[in-house]
Amino acid sequence: MSWASATPPGTQPGYVSYAHAATAYTPVPVRQGFGQPYTLQPQYAAYANTTNPPPAPAAPPAEPQQQQQKIDWPDKVRSYVQRSFESKNMLPDVSREEMEAKLKETISHAKDAGIMYTTDWDGMPLPQMLVRTHRAALLEAQQRATTQMLAASWPSPASAAASTEPARATNHHNSKKRKSSDFSESDPSTGNPWRSNKKLLSLSDRISQPPGLDSKSLKQAEKAENRKQRFNTAEYKTYRSPSPPPPTGPILGTCTNLEKNYLRLTAPPKPSLVRPEHILHQTLDLLKKKWRKENNYNYICDQFKSLRQDLTVQRIKNEFTVSVYEIHARIALEKGDLGEYNQCQTQLRALYASGIKGNAVEFKAYRILYFIHTANRTALNDAIADLTTADKEERAIKHALEVRSALALGNYHRFFQLYLDVPNMGAYLMDMFVKRERLAALANMCKAYKPDFKLRFITEELAFESDAEAAQFIIDHNGQHLLVEREDSIVFMAGNAKQLFETARADAYRRVDLKGQI
Amino acid sequence: MASTSTPKPDEKSSTPADSKPEQAQNTKTAGALEEDDEFEDFPVEDWPAEETEAANQQGNNASGGTAADHLWEESWDDDDTSDDFSAQLREELKKVDAAKRR
Amino acid sequence: MDSLIKEFRAAYAGQLGNDLAKTLTPDVPNNAAQLMFVWESGNAQSIKDDLKFLFVRDKSARLNMSSDEAVGWQEIYYSYWKALGEVLAAEGLRKSRVKTSWTSVYEAWKELTSQIIRGYTNHEFENWTIPCLYVAGKYMRLYAMRADAERGSNGDDMVTNFQDDFDPETEKHKSLEDCARQLNRIFNLCLSDRAPLSESRKWGIYYAINLLFKTYFKLNSAALSKNVLRVLSAGRGDMPDFESFPKSQQVTFKYYEGVLAFLEENYEEAEKHLTLAWLLCHKGATRNMELILTYLIPCHLLTTHTLPSAKLLAPFPRLQALFLKLATAIKKGDLRGFHQALQEGEDEFVKRRIYLTLERGRDIALRNLLRKVFIAGGFIEGAEGGAQVRRTRIPVAEFAAAIRMSGGQDIDTDEVECLLANMIYKNLMKGYIAHERGFVVLSKNGAFPGTGV
DSSP: OOOTSOOOOTSOHEEEEEEHHHHHHOOOOOOOOOOGGHHHHHHHHHHOOOOOOOOOOOSSOOOOHHHHHHOOOOOOHHHHEEEEHHHGGOTTTHHHHHHHHHHHHHHHHHTTTTTTTSSSSSSSSHHHHHHHHHHHHHHHHHTHHHHHHHHHSSSSOOOSSOSSOOOTTTTTHHHHSSSSSSSSGTTTTTTTTTHOOOOOHHHHHHHHTTTTOOOOHHHHHHHHHHHHHHHHHHHHHHHHHSSOOOOSOOOOOOOSSSSOOOOOSOOOGGGGSSSOOHHHHHHHHHHHHHHHHOOOOHHHHHHHHHHHHHHHHTTOOOHHHHHHHHHHHHHHHTTHHHHHHHHHHHHHHHHHTTOOOSHHHHHHHHHHHHHHHHTHHHHHHHHHHHHHHHGGSHHHHHHHHHHHHHHHTTTTHHHHHHHOOOOTTTHHHHHHHHHHHHHHHHHHHHHHHHSSSEEHHHHTTOOSSSHHHHHHHHHHOOOOOGGOSSSSSSOOOOOGGGTTTHHHHHHHHHHHHHSOOO | OSSOOOOOOTTTTHHHHHHHHHHHHHHSOOOOGGGGOOOOOOOSSOOGGGGHHHHHHHHHTTTTTTTGGTTTEEEEOOTTTHHHHHHHHHHHHHHHHHHHHH | HHHHHHHHHHHHHHHHHHHHHHHHOOOOHHHHHHHHHHHHHHHTTHHOOOHIIIIOOHHHHHHOOOOHHHHHHHHHHHHHHHHHHHHHHTTTSOOOOOOOOOHHHHHHHHHHHHHHHHHHSSSOOOOGGGGHHHHHHHHHHHHHHHHHHHHHHHTTOOOOOOSOOHHHHHHHTTTHHHHHHHHHHHHHHHHTTOOOOOOOGGGGHHHHHHHHHHHHHHOOOHHHHOOOHHHHHGGGGGGGOOOOOOHHHHHHHHHHHHHHHHHTTTTHHHHHHHHHHHHSSSSHHHHHHHHHHHHHHHHHHHHOOOOOOHHHTTHHHHHHHHHHHHHHHHHHHOOHHHHHHHHHTTHHHHTOOHHHTTTHHHHHHHHHHHHHHHHHOOEEEEEEGSSSSEOOOOEHHHHHHHHHHHHTTEEEEEEEEHHHHHHHTTTTTTTETTTTTEEEEEEESSSSSSTTO
16 A cells, blocks of 8 residues: 555544444454554555455355455445545535445445345445435435335345354364374384373353353352342333433443344444343353354354444443453464454454453463464563563463464474473464474574484474374475485485475465465 | 553453453553654764764774774674583583483 | 734844744743733733734834734744743743643644744745744644643543543543644645755744654654654655755754664664764754664664774763673673663663664674684694695584673583584574584584674
8 A cells, every 4th residue: 555645544434444344354453553544555455356256145155254344245246335435426515424434334224134146236326326315215204204215215134154064073182182193103202291281171161161260150240240230220211211321422232132143333322222231141051052052153143243233333342352352362263263263363362461350361362372373572572562471471371472482483382392392372373483483493404404214203392293294294395306215214314405395485485474374 | 661561450350340440551652753763863963073972982092993983893703612601501511421322 | 912023023134043943932941031021911801902003013023914804823933922921921920820731731732833834934034034933843742741641640631432442542642643744744844845956844844843852752653753754755855955954954864863773673774864864953952862863872882783983982971881891792792781781771771672683683693602612713724735724624612612701601412412503593603513523514614603703
């Protein structure tokens, strides 16, 4: 993005914010700092290339959320946008801002309602017309108009994320790490100490039981929360009855539905569509149950987003808020949805920093691993700056810091030992950069060792589960000629590898630099 | 600075009741940059070459040579006969040697 | 007010930009009395007319100024007077009336800044007056930070929010982010001036850039600073020579340019800029020199493997505390000492963002240790009765013993090999490891490049 054409920082240029609204997708940023306004570039990129085939409208595809979010607009939508801004269609009494807002609303609504591909965009009134209609309606019947107008112009949002199972529902990580190697006869690691240590907690365990909290104390916390809730409700009634809430303050919702599809807001939400905190508590319980039973990530992610939104618009920032973000973060982590994970992580950082309790240690450790993955040094430094003296004594954080330090010093030996013993769900994060670090280690070994050594040495040093897996990795990177069979073992001809792994390593890192994710 | 360390809370004090004091004591982090970390405005806008640090170094370095000559030094030191560290190292290496012969 | 306008007239007649800027400087700590006087000499009812008289109708002091320009200045001093009232109130200096907030101060000062910008776009202001832009930007940034701090401490975060999540940074830096936009206007105002250089506002560009750098650093967005550099280098051809700007601006700019390169791990580039900043810096500006060296020292460690001498650190006790222990440990090849020094300084290093860089000094410490092992290995007969040569086949066990001793903890042979492999990979040591036979073969010519052996 060239600076010259960019709007001043902090203002969101119309088109860019569209992409944001329409896709609701935030790629993992490789940004140097913080602040939402500064992350426009990748979003723009997402908007710019649009050639995904539309999925069948009736049955939403069983893709993981991450994929689905990347889907760009159909051509019809694009030409609708173009038509809107053709000079012959402009209306003198409707400003560009109003048009853009309306467009954004229209498109995100369509997207969120899952009718992006079924809507007759050619027949759709242009945003300027919609603005006019809207104004007229407002004049006619001050209050009811808005609601009805929305209801009239749109079919009721179909359940966007139908209950189809995500294709990737099988837990790749768990299965891989738990079952023994496929090459069991050549598996040297039977009985290896690391194998028994290496365990990933499954998410359903984690949801119901965050570390350090047994179910009893959880119950107590809930009770306390309920007490608070009654108080809130009472307060709400007295506050609300005589006059409408002042426009500046947070709203207080009145909606009692437990489930709600996510819709991106473009205007202050109506209280009747927002769930108050005590309902949200029930929502969370429901979502936890559903996740355990159905494991449908599209559905769960959508629901969590609307849950988060309801919290945000009511400015609810307490331990409940923290637990919502924590649970969503864990689910996203397990499903490899780094975009969503990062959003949760950013929120959690601020929430912990404001003194609200939660599993700060667990998430501070993830944060470090995450920035190792995205190779974001500045953010990594900030993550270390966030640590207290007490934090640094915590096992999970110590582990993450050791991972960082091992990589910084090129100590692959230590790194792969740490990989075999990761607290909490950190292994999901480490899995994302372990391949790259294996390449780095091989590049290193190939320069330092002559003439050869046993393949087993690689298997052990780089924490492969078997010689076969190590060999496959080398072959996958075109190193088959480096593997030679001797009397009793396979030997790796390190001295002959030249730049092979150096190049592969550089490629792997370059991909991180560009996208922040592989 | 956070290094003015406070006594560590007793282990496993993470129940809500105990966590308040811990919060107060140990939440101090390395933290954000302070006001005084910023590059300061100079009291004057411009100054002649004689008042620069470069000139200052030349002046202090009457024997000539470039300014930076005495300001940076090599990162290793060859004086490995005198200090304890090197002596100890030689002892260690002897032990390795002896173990090998055995 | 009259006295202020008198000063204005004197500065204007002499075309003294800095004097002119002084009349718009609310330096309360040093000037409280005068500022109070200026504020009290006006009153809300009559100030507009008073200023109109002073600038437009008072023929006695007719400066060589178009009436259009006069209107511009009149507006500026009106805004200044109003902003001054807010500043004094926020500082608790106004006798009567109200407490205000730094947010209102910021808003009032922003209005003044806009008026000054308008002076250039609409009222024909000349380029010698640009120090006014700097003063405006400088105080605007200050007030923005105070406004943010005040809001933060009051827990008053009523930002209307229709987002899905809170934006913690925006809430924390609402005013400063807005300030960055205003500073950008100043930047563009200077950059886009097409007048000939002698009359160009381009002479104000580093005022704007340096303020933007400081702001973006506070906002924790190095990326936006890089954008500024990109725009600058695109337009550099039309710019006055960098050397013809005042040294204060050159040094500040080079410092930030250097730190930016540093944060991107571009240490050679960083060293170039920081060295220039260091050499041009005023010899008496201890604090700024300290800041420059804070980054220059880690740069030197990585680029040339050199350490600051005692002489260099002598005038800077803070830098001695930061670096001396580390430097000693590196020199000795003392791994435990290095680890301790790094840990002791960790908070400070992290705060200065040099921790991750300094950590890499461990490689140098290790190199020095291994080098000692090599030297301790002594000499053997050269081939065919030639001169004595150093022993170049060294058992891994010897290196392992040294690392164990120096690091003060046990370490297994595989990890030792891994560390050795790293030394070779990073060109700190020349040779290869023969894994199956358990020794290292070092190069006969320069086993430790650049260290004389």
